[in-house]
């Protein structure tokens with residue numbers, strides 16, 4: 178067995194569709210050809226959307242596709258204390274602040290021309306920046322102060338390796354682009370103690386010894402923030418491979434609610450796992466559209 182460890186990390190908030198199947202198969206094939214391992218990880222921190230029957234369906238559909246994984250499978254809802262410790266560490270570095278803005282507040286602020294980020298941008302305008310953690314109320318989000326984080330790491334650029342078809346090469350963190358396009362991301366929600374996606378992924382990839390992150394191109398933009406969090410938390414840095422997405426005939430990427438493309442629908446219709454594999458490969462676009 179080589180040192181190659183990757184993972185497939187679905188959220189049990191819907192049925193796996195063809196795109197998930199393709200992502201899983203890509204990760205498993207990468208592990209197989211490297212003589213390594215592919216883990217399965219259940220990303221179930223969004224308690225409002227997670228359902229146990231979807232988790233059961235993940236195991237069933239992946240097994241039907243012929244994939245196997247080492248046990249035990251990690252479930253992120255079992256690890257909230259670990260994410261809370263990582264969040265504390267960033268807090269002690271002075272890099273987090275509580276935010277009580279609603280989506281409507283943020284939309285209104287970014288629509289104001291002097292706020293910088295521009296209309297329609299999802300970049301948080303920084304309204305709550307400067308508030309202290311001690312005044313965080315129930316239900317407030319905890320955000321990363323991106324500018325402070327970048328300033329703390331002032332030094333040689335942070336780099337990473339990408340091997341996916343559309344973006345292969347060495348990439349370096351671009352602080353200006355991050356400020357413009359990413360901004361102060363949410364790391365956690367105070368009431369449920371749950372970490373948001375970026376923090377839990379980075380913490381778990383390190384804890385599980387993931388050497389290669391294989392995932393869809395829809396997550397490409399998350400990579401700089403993951404690389405930054407790894408530097409701040411002094412975690413090892415994997416190689417990333419963002420694969421092309423499976424799209425419908427109109428070129429739109431598949432959504433969770435696209436139940437017609439659910440793997441179990443194909444199965445019910447009498448397709449074999451091999452048919453599903455072929456179909457996913459046919460629908461995949463090698464270039465992002």
Ligand code: GLU
Pocket residue numbers: 186187188220378391392396
């Ligand atoms: N849980 C994420 C999703 O369902 C994937 C996380 C990742 O691969 O980094 O899209």
